[in-house]
Amino acid sequence: MPFRLYQMPGWGSAIVEAQLVFYGLPHELVETGDIYEDAAARAALGRINPVAQVPALVLPSGEAMTESAAMTLYLADAAGSEALVPGPQAAERAAFLRWLVFLVANIYPCFTFADVPTRYVAEAGAAKAFRAAVDARAEALWRAVEAAAGAPWFLGERFSALDIYIGVMSHWRPRPAWFAAEAPKLAAIARSVQARPELAAVFARNFG
Template identity: 40%
Template sequence: MITLYGVPGWGSAISELMLTLAKIPYTFIDVDGFDQPGPKRELLKARNPLCQVPTLELENGEIMTETAAIALMVLDRCPDLAPPIGRAERQQFQRLLIWLVANVYPTFTYADYPERWAAEAPEQLKENCIEYRKSLYLWLETQLSAQPYALGREITLLDCYIAVMVTWGPRRPWFEVNTPGLVSVADAVSQRGDLQQVLRDNKLI
């Protein structure tokens, strides 16, 4: 069985949703506090020297990190969680999957720990990152296809990202005003009975 090292409500929630959608069994290990010295950090560091969540230990003992890589691993086992090869939505899925981790994720890396990157002006860096993140979400809103999900009637792994990210900064009230389409996608995901326990465990509903 896969072992997933994560923190409720953090990026590991995306991987939990993906694994659950694909009906891939896993065990969750809570490493809350891993970003500070202590036993949780040492536990995670022994498996991922970068000390990032999510970190997966696969059935064969191999380590898997990076949510986009995890998504591709899940698709190898459950291809139906992305649009079929040959359809235009497939290319859009691939583009947005990488776009999210390449563009949106770094704004959290820098805004959550600004003192690491700009010791002389951490608050300014944090503010700049948050404003830039808002602009990214506004663009993402323009890329949505027919609802209820990001690319139409069928759920994909892309929707797992949106469902979790809408609960992060700048927080749901901002999304409701500025990106109602993203909120609709998140709500559609939260209404799925097969995902509600994971969402509750991560305090996302």
């Protein structure tokens, strides 16, 4: 059985899709529909992921996984590869784990809360202000990532899954123009990731 990735083009599932393609792991893509706007789509995904978020990954065993960072570590093991995840003895291991968790624990929730702020703040004016505050927090967090970034890749000479995260997440708020102006090292990483031949088709499918 292949891996089955529940996804929507351009959403966070692109991070996991890129890793499946990079490793050459057999997989199929299942489009969930807009889980914010479609109650039926949300309910269907909720049977796999109780919080109805993408990505959700069903393993060849039939077991379901959620949380992209967990998938990142699992897929490296499944592929028997250290190409995207530095191994236990690698000098870059600690930095990789630190910034992987930073991205998913600090920046990723900014989209959870601010993509559709009326889920959390009912009044329209307050929701707009809430979104602006969360977006400002995301920009501050991205500046911390920029300060830690190496070249040509986040970890320096070593390409990793962190670069895939940056390549995907740079398409979201605050958008590529902001990264180009305010986080040029991250913008350069994103461009390089998207140009990698083994990943170009994934980025084209997700972002055009």
